[in-house]
Amino acid sequence: MADKKEDTPKKKGKLVKLLGIGxxxxVLVGAGAAGGMFFAQKMGGSSAEAKPAQDVPQLVPKSEEVRVSAAEGSGSETSGGGSKEATPAGTGGAKYASTYYELDKDFTSNLQDSVHYIQVGIAVSTPYDQRVIDNLKTHEIAVRSAVLMALGDTTEDEVFTSDGKKQLQKHIADAINQVLIQKEGFGGISNVYFTNFVVQ
Structure with missing residues (x-):
């Protein structure tokens, strides 16, 4: 009987050892997984997190004009007999400056399910820095193709009303932004303007 009592503590000792090792x-597996996740976030991360904010175009705030009151403008700042008073900046309008760019050639396309065609000149604006316009110039061939596709999807009814023309502007802006996002990872075109608009 003494043999049976001695076997029980040995079994309990082995069980405790196994539980301790487990x-x-x-703990080691959990620490390794946590460390691996931390390292992956710091080194790899997502592509959006990996790019610093400086790598994407930045909004350009309107510059503050120097405001000179009439009292300050008179006296030493006069030249040639007139006051050198700065024009005060307006308080309304957009918060950010707009940069405009006109695409060189007009666009000509058939209208959808119609014998008529449309010819438009296009200019764009962006509140972002010059990189958006540079991207547009770099990918102008792809942009022109996207604009022609958008024009080809346009119906006669859309081009003869003001609301239809506004919708076409938005559609073209979306098409241009999709190209820029695909090619550069950032759109940035806020508005499209027609510099010429003919339907025949």
């Missing part, structure tokens, strides 16, 4: 392994 707990240590769990």
């Amino acid at each position: 707990a240590v392994l769990l």
Whole structure:
């Protein structure tokens, strides 16, 4: 009977050892997984997190004009007998400056399900820095193709009303932004303007 009593503590000792080893392994695996996730976030991360904010175009705030009151403008700042008073900046309008760019050639396309065609000249604006316009120039062939596709999807009814023309402007802006996002990862075109608009 003494043999049976001696076997029980040995079994309990082995069980405690196995449980201890299992707990240590769990802690090591958990720490390794947490460390791996931390390292992956710091080194790899997502592409949006990997790019610093400086790598994308930045909004350009309107510059503050120097405001000179009439009292300050008179006296030493006069030249040639007139006051050198700065024009005060307006308080309304957009918060950011707009940069405009006109595409050189007009666009000509058939209208959808029609014998008529449309010819438009296009200019764009952006509140972002010059990189958006540079991207547009770099990918102008792809942009021109997207604009022609958008014009080809336009119906006669859309081009003869003001609301239809506004919708066409938005559609073209979206098409241009999709190209820029695909090619550069950033759109930035806020508005499209017609510099010429003919339907025949």
